[in-house]
Amino acid sequence: MGTGPRCHGRAARSGGLEVADLFAAHLAAYRQRHALGRAERRVVADILRCRTAALGGHLEICSACGLERPAYNSCRNRHCPKCQSLRQARWVSERMKRVLPTHYFHVVFTLPAELHGLARANRALFFDVLLRSAAATLLELGRDPRWLGQAAELAVTTVLHTWTRQLRFHPHAHCIVSGGGLSADGERWIPAPSEFLFPVHVLGALFRGKVLAALEQARREGRLTWPDTERERRRTRRLRRLYRKSWVVYAKRPFGGPEQVHRYLGRYTHRVAISNARLVATDGAQVTFRTRGTHTVTLSGVEFLRRFLDHVLPDGFVKIRHYGLLASSKVRTRLARARALLSSGSGEASHETLDHDDHDDADWPVLLRELTGIDVRVCPRCHRHTLRRVPLDPATHGARGPPRRAEAAA
Numbered sequence: 001m002g003t004g005p006r007c008h009g010r011a012a013r014s015g016g017l018e019v020a021d022l023f024a025a026h027l028a029a030y031r032q033r034h035a036l037g038r039a040e041r042r043v044v045a046d047i048l049r050c051r052t053a054a055l056g057g058h059l060e061i062c063s064a065c066g067l068e069r070p071a072y073n074s075c076r077n078r079h080c081p082k083c084q085s086l087r088q089a090r091w092v093s094e095r096m097k098r099v100l101p102t103h104y105f106h107v108v109f110t111l112p113a114e115l116h117g118l119a120r121a122n123r124a125l126f127f128d129v130l131l132r133s134a135a136a137t138l139l140e141l142g143r144d145p146r147w148l149g150q151a152a153e154l155a156v157t158t159v160l161h162t163w164t165r166q167l168r169f170h171p172h173a174h175c176i177v178s179g180g181g182l183s184a185d186g187e188r189w190i191p192a193p194s195e196f197l198f199p200v201h202v203l204g205a206l207f208r209g210k211v212l213a214a215l216e217q218a219r220r221e222g223r224l225t226w227p228d229t230e231r232e233r234r235r236t237r238r239l240r241r242l243y244r245k246s247w248v249v250y251a252k253r254p255f256g257g258p259e260q261v262h263r264y265l266g267r268y269t270h271r272v273a274i275s276n277a278r279l280v281a282t283d284g285a286q287v288t289f290r291t292r293g294t295h296t297v298t299l300s301g302v303e304f305l306r307r308f309l310d311h312v313l314p315d316g317f318v319k320i321r322h323y324g325l326l327a328s329s330k331v332r333t334r335l336a337r338a339r340a341l342l343s344s345g346s347g348e349a350s351h352e353t354l355d356h357d358d359h360d361d362a363d364w365p366v367l368l369r370e371l372t373g374i375d376v377r378v379c380p381r382c383h384r385h386t387l388r389r390v391p392l393d394p395a396t397h398g399a400r401g402p403p404r405r406a407e408a409a410a
Contacts, residue, residue: 018279026302029301050077062379063388064382081272091320092265095157102189109203111130130160131160138154157320159174167310181325287300287301
């Protein structure tokens with residue numbers, strides 16, 4: 001920890017309410033009611049130490065107005081609300097080099113509520129089945145000539161989200177799908193209509209079959225852990241009953257082109273369950289946060305922590321995946337061929353300007369500014385590009401950091 005580019009300013013506090021403050025205030029009460037697994041313990045410890053003296057850092061000095069502020073290192077945990085901007089900026093920069101100059105669709109696959117308990121008990125397996133089944137559904141329909149006129153291989157990116165705006169458990173897959181695909185022989189780009197990809201009822205039925213077939217296979221192989229409340233005689237019957245239920249798949253408004261894809265990737269790919277900006281207030285017992293627009297939800301501190309930790313992913317789980325033309329084995333072959341065909345015949349070659357040059361760690365402030373608009377070199381007081389970095393004096397800054405956080409992490 002603490003290696004590589006360091007997080008900017010705001011020291012241990014930004015002046016607003018943070019998830020770390022809520023962990024410091026309510027973790028002891030939470031532990032009296034709930035056990036923390038290994039992954040949850042790591043997330044809690046990292047969030048409590050993030051951008052505090054516990055991780056070290058440097059001192060930022062403005063040569064124009066004389067401002068001095070400690071800038072402590074980031075924990076770089078993927079669940080931390082304060083650690084996603086740079087990671088997201090780098091990821092988006094790399095992915096935009098692979099975005100094809102065409103329109104895109106946004107399709108969301110959700111699991112029915114009846115499976116949520118089973119999903120909680122089998123997180124890695126369930127989330128894997130969700131992402132794989134969503135991608136397989138799209139790719140299979142793309143290869144079916146009934147929908148695009150002839151078989152085509154699509155480009156698909158899937159992103160796992162597990163929450164609602166109220167922080168409830170709700171696993172779903174956001175899919176970014178190219179508006180068309182490459183023919184099997186690689187000689188033609190087969191376009192999809194600009195406003196329609198596949199019927200949602202067809203998507204839902206095929207997705208349902210793939211998920212339930214995968215779960216049934218896992219059940220037969222003994223890889224499913226059933227919740228304590230499940231009885232043996234109900235298991236197969238409960239899964240089979242879901243074949244008769246319509247599963248929700250919905251297509252959002254299509255992306256108009258690579259620029260919109262870029263904005264989407266920048267907002268959603270590295271999102272955590274809740275950002276600090278959505279926290280409104282706490283009175284020491286309850287927490288209020290924004291859901292949508294001006295609406296808010298108020299929970300007890302313990303319940304807020306429970307819901308937040310309900311979205312910690314299994315260790316090593318990959319939540320963003322690429323399929324079809326975007327599979328790593330096809331990037332230099334079929335994806336490159338699709339790009340060449342589209343650039344030469346679509347009149348959209350100018351979208352190639354969205355590609356970003358490679359950046360090394362020394363250029364991270366530039367990359368962060370280009371892709372997020374955050375300029376960490378600007379002095380917050382005089383608003384000039386005059387901040388310089390010097391080592392922290394351990395005697396002055398080394399022991400700083402909110403005492404409550406240190407106690408909670410102990």
